[in-house]
Amino acid sequence: MTTLISFLGKGDPRKGYRTATYRFNADVAYAETFFGLALTKFLKPDRLILLGTPSSMWEIFFDREGVEGDAMLPLIDAVAAGNVSEHLLNLPRLQLAKRLGIPVDCLLIPYARDGAEQAEILRRLAAVLQPGERLWIDVTHGFRHLPMLALVAARYLGRVVRVEVEEIYYGALEMTPPEGETPVLRLGGLLAMLDWVDALATYDKDGDYGVFEPLLVKDDMPEGRAKLLADAAYCERTSNPELAVKNLRRVFPSIEIHDGPLGGLFRETLKERIGWFRGPTRHDRELSLADAYLKRSDYLRAATFLYESFVTRTCFAAKCNDTDPKERDDAFDNVRKTTPAAAQLKNLRNALAHGVRSHGEQADESAKIIADESSLRKLLKELRNKLF
Structure with missing residues (x-):
């Protein structure tokens, strides 16, 4: 199952979000007021999860999306009072789900003002996800501190719930040129950076530099060269350091010249970690x-x-x-x-x-x-x- 998670913010109640044309690639662009819906059209997820606080612009969002009926009046009053409940969101989300043709969940979250509220958001997300789900996360709207929490959430959900976070998206409205289209940024590179940081922490804990092999392969090092690093780590950890030295001598020149987007960033640190093989005897x-x-x-x-x-x-x-x-x-x-x-x-x-x-x-x-x-x-x- 694929799931898109999108934040809903608190905007001007008279205007809502500004309509923008979001450019995804050379062939695809969608004009929408809410980036999450443009992203829904582009990704075609199996499910949409909307995250918002009790004072997010739920009423404007659902009104713009054509939701009608008795559910809107109490929702308007609840947003103004900052006490929206999941019960009030139930009928609008069902109408939106029918229009989009996929299930829609509305998840109320606290304001993430402190550690307790931030942890509560992660708990609520984990409760509605299943192992093996493939996630996309949209951090365009919502409070400005929430993208930082979304990055932590991506790592937390991947580790604890065992979901696969495919990408993090941001509709960069502030980068829109005059009379132009809004670029769509992919921030998944931040997750890859965290993978490298995790690998360094793993190495510092147990000395297994084999954890860098898959990261170097993703960073465009030839698979055969990167495998030498894993082979060296295996030899060292099975008490055969001299065979490890042979493998490290073969792979070290490739590490020295590696200039991949992330491997280049961590190259000097990696060289330092495996530098023991240079001992003279x-x-x-x-x-x-x-x-x-x-x-x-x-x-x-x-x-x-x-x-x-x-x-x-x-x-x-x-x-x-x-x-x-x-x-x-x-x-x-x-x-x-x-x-x-x-x-x-x-x-x-x-x-x-x-x-x-x-x-x-x-x-x-x-x-x-x-x-x-x-x-x-x-x-x-x-x-x-x-x-x-």
Whole structure:
């Protein structure tokens, strides 16, 4: 089902809205006083939802749309008093629905004067929508602060109700040239910007830069190049950072030159987020990952990469093969007796990885540390400083 949501504002009761010719594209334009109806003609939604306050110009809107009968007089008085009820809107909306040939819902909303009223508008919208609905939102009319709320509503409804917000429209009457037509603006790019902001927040929380792949594809990066970023993220998160480095080295030049509308805006930030792969040695890169995961409070990965970095550096110093499991174990065993912090780090990593605590003095010490987050964070920082 497709649904158009349109705001109805409070205008001059003697004039209502001004008639304008809204230009949608080179071939389509409609002359209307209320942009939502021009948009209805253009989009042909399955349903129209009109949002307005108890003092919105309901009576002028319905009068202009040819609604007649006993319902109009009490509606006029109610608008003047600012106490319109849904009961008074029922008959006019049914007449309008019959004329348009689609269901029409009139949803009364508060004035969005504070957080409580703003949240109430979102609740009322969520109550009349179903998962999977495709929405268009018209923010042309209504109070000037409502478009900001509409942007939040689009994101909220998408996340909570699982609707798909296709586009946000604005009939830019103030941009109409003398004796010309009114342009119709599409503001869906704002939603795409929020997708990027969400992706950055996701990355900062869990380190998964694979979330940028679909955004880069939408932003015109070749799909194969963008997939390298997701592949790199997968390799890193499955403890194969060197394969991640190979993928990042391949995709990084594409990110550096990417100049898509939004990717270009976030390019430098993305480069900074994945810059760990530029470390000169393997143990430098693993240490960078350990620091990044500790910053995100991902203690298991922080301990794992810290341990791996120490072992890799030990292999480097001993000139042994840091990719051979046996040589890595031997290199660690050669230094663990003289480096208590290394043994402590390995015990801590094992305790975090396995969950089930083994017996023994060192295991009991690790269990005690893990039981308190501040103690665990402090110990990991101390081990990092001692070993590096």
